[in-house]
Amino acid sequence: MFVTPLHEYYSFMNATITFAVCDDHTLFRKTLIATLLNFKQLSLLTEAQNGKELIFKISTNPPHIIIVDIRMPGMDGYETITYLKQHFPDTKIIALSGYDNEYAINMVLEKGADTFISKNDEPEDMYLAITDVYEKGFHINKWVREAKRKLKHLPKLTLKENEIFQFLCRDLTYGQIAEQLNISIKTVDRHRDEIFRKFNVNSRTSLIIFSLNNGLTGSAL
Amino acid sequence: MFVTPLHEYYSFMNATITFAVCDDHTLFRKTLIATLLNFKQLSLLTEAQNGKELIFKISTNPPHIIIVDIRMPGMDGYETITYLKQHFPDTKIIALSGYDNEYAINMVLEKGADTFISKNDEPEDMYLAITDVYEKGFHINKWVREAKRKLKHLPKLTLKENEIFQFLCRDLTYGQIAEQLNISIKTVDRHRDEIFRKFNVNSRTSLIIFSLNNGLTGSAL
DNA sequence: TATAAAATGGGGTAAAATCCCCATTTGTGT
DNA sequence: ACACAAATGGGGATTTTACCCCATTTTATA
Numbered sequence A, B: 001m002f003v004t005p006l007h008e009y010y011s012f013m014n015a016t017i018t019f020a021v022c023d024d025h026t027l028f029r030k031t032l033i034a035t036l037l038n039f040k041q042l043s044l045l046t047e048a049q050n051g052k053e054l055i056f057k058i059s060t061n062p063p064h065i066i067i068v069d070i071r072m073p074g075m076d077g078y079e080t081i082t083y084l085k086q087h088f089p090d091t092k093i094i095a096l097s098g099y100d101n102e103y104a105i106n107m108v109l110e111k112g113a114d115t116f117i118s119k120n121d122e123p124e125d126m127y128l129a130i131t132d133v134y135e136k137g138f139h140i141n142k143w144v145r146e147a148k149r150k151l152k153h154l155p156k157l158t159l160k161e162n163e164i165f166q167f168l169c170r171d172l173t174y175g176q177i178a179e180q181l182n183i184s185i186k187t188v189d190r191h192r193d194e195i196f197r198k199f200n201v202n203s204r205t206s207l208i209i210f211s212l213n214n215g216l217t218g219s220a221l
Numbered sequence C: 001t002a003t004a005a006a007a008t009g010g011g012g013t014a015a016a017a018t019c020c021c022c023a024t025t026t027g028t029g030t
Numbered sequence D: 001a002c003a004c005a006a007a008t009g010g011g012g013a014t015t016t017t018a019c020c021c022c023a024t025t026t027t028a029t030a
Helices: A026-036 A051-058 A077-087 A102-111 A123-136 A142-153 A159-168 A174-181 A185-199 A204-213 B026-036 B051-058 B077-087 B102-111 B123-136 B142-153 B159-168 B174-181 B185-199 B204-213
Strands: A017-022 A042-048 A065-069 A092-097 A115-118 B017-022 B042-048 B065-069 B092-097 B115-118
Touching: A017 A026, A017 A051, A017 A123, A026 A042, A026 A123, A026 B026, A026 B123, A042 A051, A051 A065, A051 A077, A065 A077, A065 A123, A077 A092, A077 A102, A092 A102, A092 A123, A102 A115, A102 A142, A115 A123, A115 A142, A123 B026, A159 A174, A159 A185, A159 A204, A174 A185, A185 A204, A204 B204, B017 B026, B017 B051, B017 B123, B026 B042, B026 B123, B042 B051, B051 B065, B051 B077, B065 B077, B065 B123, B077 B092, B077 B102, B092 B102, B092 B123, B102 B115, B102 B142, B115 B123, B115 B142, B159 B174, B159 B185, B159 B204, B174 B185, B185 B204
Parallel strands: A017 A042, A017 A065, A065 A092, A092 A115, B017 B042, B017 B065, B065 B092, B092 B115
Antiparallel strands: none
């Protein structure tokens, strides 16, 4: 009688997991990679400074896992993850950020990240996320659990509100925003009112502070 | 005739350099430390998440070198460096930040940092800064050179302007700022006018964006 | 197709911000 | 005593923001 050898059932246990790291901070990226490579199971395929560079480098040979920072100049994490999920549905994505609040985490999960790791986590947490996502296809940690729990209480911006929110975080008057979007100032004002209500702020100043401190815009303004 | 052995002249070459790392992002801090410890000459004395924790930990036994991140919750890099220079004048300080612009770099150098390393630099750059600062007492790199070159062209805020600038970056009306400082709204407005001129902005919105993007406030607002 | 949610925008008001003008006082250094 | 920067603040104007009211049209979706 023929018995399938154990190592075929559990082949992933000894398999090499290939990964890529996308983060603009070289010092962080290189030290993270060096640490991860101490785990013999892991193999670095690519590193990149932003989304554009990453997509170009992995196009012909995507890795199993991609670690993507949210805040990057040029193409930020939100855009990058959206693109990756559409063009490389089999590649697992670990979103990484120093902004570990429910807003940012929910946003990346919505864009298609398979899990989230904070820059406040331990290196072992990152390793666990990698192996977990590779072996099981998902990884639930405190961040993901908390974000999902709070999801129903979180304000949800409509499409137009989100568009105007981005403009509100830049240096434009309502008149200029209205001009850009070819709508009335009154409409901009009406949406602004709703955005203020949802984020519980009462001045543009505090909206911008809130946005920048919570990583709601992946790139600098 | 007695000849002093070379190793006494160059004793620092084999000496152990003790260092501390102060950065709130655990993942970055630990991977950086792991990388630095690969340089056998270096020895970790302490790690901390913010200025307060650092000062407490090194009080009885300061290291040769302290690497301090600018942006930290609680006691930020600016405050920490100011304190360290006053209480541990012999300890060399390497300021570290993701904000590698002339404003932030000049600010930390003014507070007393002995050199500056960007999170966009290579790990080797950090190693070079450490050995340089230890052996020569200073370290000139492209950041420090550029910052000094641009120094004369940079706007310089007066004491009061700087105080009001901090308030402008928070969620307060001019009336509230005036109340806090026990001065007239008109005075606040007058200083604001000068601050706008110096930083070349024309709205509070762009002032806040400018400040947050350039790391001019070491802690979140 | 009924219904709800989203997007549009007009009217009006009060507060806040922006930008000038100007003068006086206070402090620092020569 | 003099010069000069820094800090103070009044007067006055326009623009922008903030916050209500209201109604219509468009879009999604059950």
